[in-house]
Amino acid sequence: MFDYFYGAQAEQFSFYRVPKVLFTRDQFKDLSAESKTLYGIMLDKLDLSVRNNWTDEQGRVYIIYTIEQIMRDLNCGNKKAGQLLQELEEKGGLIERKRQGLGRPNLIFVKNFISSVDNSASSVDNSETGHFKKCQNDTSGSVLSTSPEVSKRHGINTNNNYTDLNNTYPILSGCDEEGMQERTQYEEYFRKSLSIDLLLQENPHEEETILGILDLIVDVLCSCRQTIRIAGDDKPAEVVKSRFMKLDHSHMEYILHCLHENTTKVRNMKQYLLATLYNAPATISPYYQAWVNNDFYGQN
Known part of the structure; x- marks a missing residue:
């Protein structure tokens, strides 16, 4: 059995952060909770990319996150991992994948959700x-x-x-x-x-x-x-x-x-x-x- 939290103990842990706008904005209502969680994990991986200077010729930051890694992190199968990536890319427009070929992993450009928020x-x-x-x-x-x-x-x-x-x-x-x-x-x-x-x-x-x-x-x-x-x-x-x-x-x-x-x-x-x-x-x-x-x- 797990114990309770006492005082401010919860603050000592690390968390993946999923932007609230993904749940409050109508434009993201068609995205599943799993795909939103995956996007939060990708945002967390941007830190490593920035430190490693993983950018393209236009200065855009990308991450390397394989299907196998997604399967492990989300405890899901190959088909499900592919569906979540497709959902983020085609339904949400929150990522863009670039093929490298020759058996190398795709580059994933995680897009800035702020710029997609309706500014009317x-x-x-x-x-x-x-x-x-x-x-x-x-x-x-x-x-x-x-x-x-x-x-x-x-x-x-x-x-x-x-x-x-x-x-x-x-x-x-x-x-x-x-x-x-x-x-x-x-x-x-x-x-x-x-x-x-x-x-x-x-x-x-x-x-x-x-x-x-x-x-x-x-x-x-x-x-x-x-x-x-x-x-x-x-x-x-x-x-x-x-x-x-x-x-x-x-x-x-x-x-x-x-x-x-x-x-x-x-x-x-x-x-x-x-x-x-x-x-x-x-x-x-x-x-x-x-x-x-x-x-x-x-x-x-």
Whole structure:
């Protein structure tokens, strides 16, 4: 028999992440739950492809995922594995296979589900659109222009020097206006995947911080740069974006807690947040495990 979860123990495990839009959007309603699960596994494999620089001549990332591997991972037969691939490619348009011939495995291009989401006016709530325009005006020239006020309200060291926030590290430089449509789609996606409305309800005094972090995440995902600076290192933009796509509600809670607990002098809040967001998927499990251990031994 399996035991129960206690406290935050569930946070110590690794998970495959299946985008919520695959279940909430009508355009994906014809896809089976198994094919959506397979797509989530493929998204997870993109990390390895990015690290190995598996890209074609156009810079498009691909994965190598054979029928045999799919059969093993999903515990299914050859025919079923082929059907799921066909479903993702023909019904969902979420992957594209390229034959290499000579007995070599197919290359699978996992497509960006964000770009396929209906971007008509009816698909975006008017209040969100209004907030997006407001954020664009408020954050021109700065990814997180409200950080100084937020820090004073929420206990971050008030001696921090924020004079370098306005004109350092312009993440979105080089992008044209066509990228604004993509930004709206990413903002809508992360509002749902991070449960922003719930975070605002749970933390009514953290609104500026939460919305500022949301803007920063969207800026990174829409960046046209080849590299993004994280903790002093220029990391490949696709690696950073892959990490950010793994963020969820629990990571946001963790980041807010880090901001509260921080007692050191932060000279560049934007870089501090970028590093915290980038490292959150890797550091949240040890953090919660230490928290659980502390509670356990404290009670005993």
